[in-house]
């Protein structure tokens with residue numbers, strides 16, 4: 001595989017800097033985070049905040065606690081085999097709620113209702129680049145710490161990905177990012193060695209750290225245009 005010198009925000013597994021001149025190789029597979037990467041998160045968050053204020057004040061403390069448990073779980077070694085179920089159970093226990101009722105609220109307010117806004121704020125340029133990459137023979141996967149399939153449908157992007165590894169869905173990761181399990185599973189499913197994979201994500205402390213642990217390159221989504229330019 002050919003290599004070329006580029007100047008872009010790609011961190012190599014052995015490097016710790018975000019903006020360095022590095023020698024990056026072309027990648028056989030792109031592994032993408034979903035939330036905040038395939039769509040512009042601030043727009044979706046603002047729209048959902050308005051909707052929550054109007055119709056969802058009842059569920060606000062539940063969603064807040066659910067997110068809090070998510071961040072706590074990232075650092076926890078005891079995630080079981082299904083981090084989504086553990087996150088639900090811990091939130092329900094902390095708030096003395098029924099797990100089924102909590103899961104209904106989470107799926108309604110964190111997956112179903114945001115769908116239309118996710119579509120509004122899709123990163124069209126990135127999605128077009130993924131389409132071109134696939135047409136050129138590139139391999140693609142989504143790796144998400146939240147359920148992904150409904151959002152991918154809303155993004156009109158389901159067909160762009162051969163593999164979807166998503167927490168809360170079948171064949172999801174055993175552990176949340178920054179654990180590399182999800183990205184390694186995706187690489188294995190694609191049959192591409194980790195060193196030939198590029199992880200594209202919005203969080204260096206989650207996607208970037210997971211990529212480095214997995215021996216993969218990482219590109220911040222905000223630096224993606226520069227990455228593409230470097231490959232021409």
Ligand SMILES: [Mg+2]
Nearest residue numbers: 033035036202
């Ligand atoms: Mg993200």
